[in-house]
Amino acid sequence: MRGLFTKIFLGFWIAQSLTFAISTMLIMQRSFVRPNEIMDVLKTALPTEGAAVVNTYEAAGCSGLVATIPVGVAPQQVGVDQATDTVYTANEADTDYQGTASIINGATCNATDMGGCDQTATTVPVGFGPLDLWVDQAHNEVWIENTQDTSVSILYGAACNGQHESQCARPWPKVSVVDYPNAVAFADDAGTAYVSGWTGISVVPLMGP
Numbered sequence: 001m002r003g004l005f006t007k008i009f010l011g012f013w014i015a016q017s018l019t020f021a022i023s024t025m026l027i028m029q030r031s032f033v034r035p036n037e038i039m040d041v042l043k044t045a046l047p048t049e050g051a052a053v054v055n056t057y058e059a060a061g062c063s064g065l066v067a068t069i070p071v072g073v074a075p076q077q078v079g080v081d082q083a084t085d086t087v088y089t090a091n092e093a094d095t096d097y098q099g100t101a102s103i104i105n106g107a108t109c110n111a112t113d114m115g116g117c118d119q120t121a122t123t124v125p126v127g128f129g130p131l132d133l134w135v136d137q138a139h140n141e142v143w144i145e146n147t148q149d150t151s152v153s154i155l156y157g158a159a160c161n162g163q164h165e166s167q168c169a170r171p172w173p174k175v176s177v178v179d180y181p182n183a184v185a186f187a188d189d190a191g192t193a194y195v196s197g198w199t200g201i202s203v204v205p206l207m208g209p
Contacts, residue, residue, distance in 0.1 A: 067109060067117035071102035077133040080106060083140055084161035090130040090144045091123070099130035101144055101155060105162025122165045126153035127174055132181075138188040139206050145181040145195070152177055152184070152195060154207050177202035 072091030079088050085107035091100045102123045108116025127146025130153070134143045140157030153174045160168035178197030185194045186206070195202040 067114050069104055069109065069117060069119065069121055071104070071121045072100035072123045073097075075102070076131045079133045079135040079142065081135050081140055081142065081157040081161060082137055084157055084163065085110075086157060086162040088133060088135065088142050088144075088155070089121075090126070090133040092130060098128055099126050099144075099146060100124060101126050101130065101133075101142070101153070103160060103162060103165060103168055107162060122160075122168050124155075124160070124168050124172070126172070127151045132183065134184040134186075136186045136188065136193070136206065138186070141206060143184045143193065143195075145177075145184065146174070147180055147182075150177060150179050150181065150197070151175060152181060152204070156207070173207055175204055177204065 071089045072093060074092040074094070075089040076092050077090045080086070081088065085105070087104040087106045089102045089104070091102060093099045100123045102121040104121045105116055105119060109119060126144050127149045129148030130144045130146050132145040134145075135141070135157070136143065142155040142157055144153045144155070145151075146153060151174050153172050155168075155172050159170075177195045178200050180198040181195050181202070182198075183196045185196075186192075187194065188206070191206045193204045193206055195204055
């Protein structure tokens with residue numbers, strides 16, 4: 001998925017740069033530029049795949065089924081636990097209300113199999129102002145940063161995932177950290193998570209189930 005987005009981004013960036021250069025060249029030669037002239041040059045200058053991405057005159061190949069799964073209010077960040085094919089979202093909610101995390105079964109709802117995309121995502125409470133989410137793939141831990149109450153909520157992916165949601169409603173650990181947490185890095189060999197914020201770095205042990 002990341003490779004696809006990178007390819008699309010590069011395609012648009014190259015197309016934009018070429019469009020500017022071509023337009024400038026043609027404007028210097030006369031007072032107007034025909035859109036089809038730019039596209040003709042783009043089709044020859046870009047690889048076939050890249051031209052298809054940026055071709056606004058030809059929509060063939062652009063169609064595709066897109067599924068939408070309702071989650072909590074105001075989802076901000078998403079992460080995937082590869083071991084369980086589970087998608088987690090951090091939902092900010094209204095600033096006056098406690099945030100939530102939603103759990104989606106990615107094994108039955110993905111780009112190649114959308115049969116389970118009509119599922120109802122399980123949603124559990126976390127802290128206030130959850131804006132970011134990180135998944136420790138080695139330990140199946142989902143770390144959700146709660147900006148407003150300067151904490152991280154930790155979900156255990158082995159116990160709460162898209163295929164086993166019965167334990168998701170349990171109370172999850174919430175650890176106080178540095179003010180306005182904004183990023184997490186995992187040192188799995190040392191069993192440690194480093195949480196950055198406005199005033200420093202919090203060093204937190206990985207919890208485990």
